[in-house]
Every structure is written in C-alpha cells, then in structure tokens.
Amino acid sequence: MSFLIKTAFQEVANFIKPATNLQVTVRHKARKVMANANPGGNAVAKHRGIKRQDGSYAYSGTILATQRKTRFHPGLNVGIAHNGTLFAMEPGRVVITCEEIDPDFKNSFVRKNYTGREGHLIYKKHFNIIPHKQHDRFVIKDTI
Secondary structure (H helix, E strand, C coil), X not given: XXXXXXXXXXXXXXXXXXXXXCXXXXXXXXXXXXXXXXXXXXXXXXXXXXXXXXXXXXXXXCEEEECCCCCEEECCCEEEXXXXXXEECCCEEEEEEEEEECCCCCCHHHHHHHCCCCCCCEXXXXXXXXXXXXXXXXXXXXXX
16 A cells, blocks of 8 residues: 555656756746837926016016026116026016126136127126116216
8 A cells, every 4th residue: 555655656746847858938028118209308498588578567576587697687676696587676667778798707607608708898688677666865966
C-alpha cells in the first residue's frame, strides 16, 4: 500500500514539474498611445499691457499697466511696483503721454534695459493721473 502511495506521489510530482526547455512568455497590458495636442505645454497667458486707456477714470490703487521691462514709465500720481506694474496713487483721469527720457546708465536696472542706446533720444509712454480735485501746492512766483 505504501508502495502505491509513493509511486502515485512521484507521478503527480513528475506531472507538476516543468520541463527543462520550457520558455515562459508574459503578455503585458496593451496601452493606447495618443499624440500630445500641446507638445509645449498648456501655459496660461500673462495678459501684460495697458489696463486703463487714456481718458478713463482710475481710483487709488487701480492697476494702469503691467510689463516685464520698462515699456511704460510712471508720471504724476503714478507709482511703480517691484515687478514693473504701474498703479494709480490718487483717484483721477488717466493721461498717457509720450515723453523723452534721460536714463542714468550708472544704475544696473537701466543698463539691463537700455544697453546699446547710450547717446540716443529715447521716447517712452508715461502714465499720469490728473486728480479731480486740484491741489493748491503751486504758488505764483512771477507774472509776465
């Protein structure tokens, strides 16, 4: 009886044991490959430029223009932020003028933006705010 059990276990073991020349192949999951519609990414636009047009009304703190370099310059009652954004410091009418500038080329910021333009006339747009209520800081010194 034990001989029969022993031979039965040997037959089962031989049946389960793989052959020596057996190759194992594995099939992986098939993936769908699609072309990218935006190979450069989907960057959001910055929308830089003039925000308030000439003649419009701006309240204090209103952003007048955004820029990367010094494309626009601050004038009367207009401030400039560290990133170049121009904003109104007092409420009033926006006036955009084109004026000649005389940059100081000793300044590193000026050298970065105006390199190669030394000795040239440079005209830039200036943003000015004309307040509704005029101030009385001016005094008449002389009349003609």
